[in-house]
C-alpha cells in the first residue's frame with residue numbers, strides 16, 4: 234500500500250518540477266488580465282476532475298477569490314446539463330465543448346482548455362474551434378502536452394505523468410491566476 238507520506242513526497246516532487254514552468258504560467262496570467270480588461274470573457278472546458286476545476290475557477294472569477302472586486306466574466310462549459318446531454322445525444326460528445334465555443338466565443342475571449350493527457354477529443358475540438366474564432370487558448374495539460382500543446386496559443390505542460398499530480402498542479406496554477414487577476418481588479422475601498 235502506498236503510504237500518505239509517499240503521496241506527499243510525490244506531490245512535493247511535482248511542485249519542484251513546476252518551477253520550470255514559471256514563465257509561461259505568468260504569461261498566461263497576464264493574458265487573462267488583458268482579456269478581462271478588454272471586455273472579453275474566459276471560457277473553460279475539461280473532463281472529469283478537470284470539469285470540476287473549470288467550474289471551480291469560473292466561480293472564483295464571477296463571484297470572488299479572496300478580495301472584493303467587480304464580477305469578472307467566466308463560463309465553465311461543463312455545467313449546463315441540458316446543453317451537455319442534448320448535444321451528446323443528438324450529435325456527439327466529441328463536439329460538446331466546441332459547440333458552446335462556437336455559440337458563445339468572440340475574438341476578445343480566451344479559452345482555458347484543461348486536459349491532463351492533452352488528448353481528450355472534445356477538449357481538442359474546443360481548442361480548434363476557439364482558434365478558428367480568433368480566441369486565445371491556454372492549454373493546461375501534462376504528460377508531454379499531447380496534441381493540445383500543439384493547438385493552444387500557449388501551453389502549460391505540467392512535467393508529470395500521474396493524472397492526480399497533474400490535476401493538483403492545475404488547481405494550484407488556477408488559484409494563482411485567480412489571485413493575480415483579483416489583484417488587477419481589486420477595489421481598494423473594500424477588502
Ligand SMILES: O=C(CO)[C@@H](O)[C@H](O)[C@H](O)[C@H](O)COP(=O)(O)O
Nearest residue numbers: 280281282283348349350353396397
Ligand atoms: O479526476 C480524475 C482522475 O483523477 C478523472 O475523473 C479524470 O479527470 C477523467 O478520467 C478524465 O476523463 C481525464 O481526461 P483528460 O484529463 O485526459 O483530458
Ligand SMILES: [Zn+2]
Nearest residue numbers: 281282397400
Ligand atoms: Zn480525480
